Amino acid sequence: MAGATIMTITYGITVQPKDDPHIVRAARSIRPLFVESIPGTFLVDSFPILKYVPEWMPFAGFKVKARLWRKLALDMINLPYDAGKQNITVSAIASCILGFLANPAALRKAQEEIDRVVG
Secondary structure (H helix, E strand, C coil): CHHHHHHHHHHCCCCCCCCCHHHHHHHHHHHHHHHCCCCCCCHHHHCHHHHHCCCCCCCCHHHHHHHHHHHHHHHHHHHHHHHCHHHHHHHHHHHHHHHHHHCHHHHHHHHHHHHHHHC
16 A cells, blocks of 8 residues: 555555555565564675675675665666656656645645746
């Protein structure tokens, strides 16, 4: 539910009720943060010099995983943006309406300014 609301407001994308690709991708992208980001999970946490070894060397499997996680994170950001480019204006208008509904004083001030300028 929260993911659908975020996608609709941010990108103007209508989310499928079940197994939406954007929501599934976001869940897959965030999972490594909870599992593999625990300090000490990788040997490089204890021996920082290992960050300079090539991927093919033993004990450098973290580099392959990091490359995969980077791709997942970038896809989580870029693919919904690309899919919703046409809906960005709709999303901006919806966000503005939500902001006015949450802050009636701002709505009154904006209406007064419009009336003053337009006449």
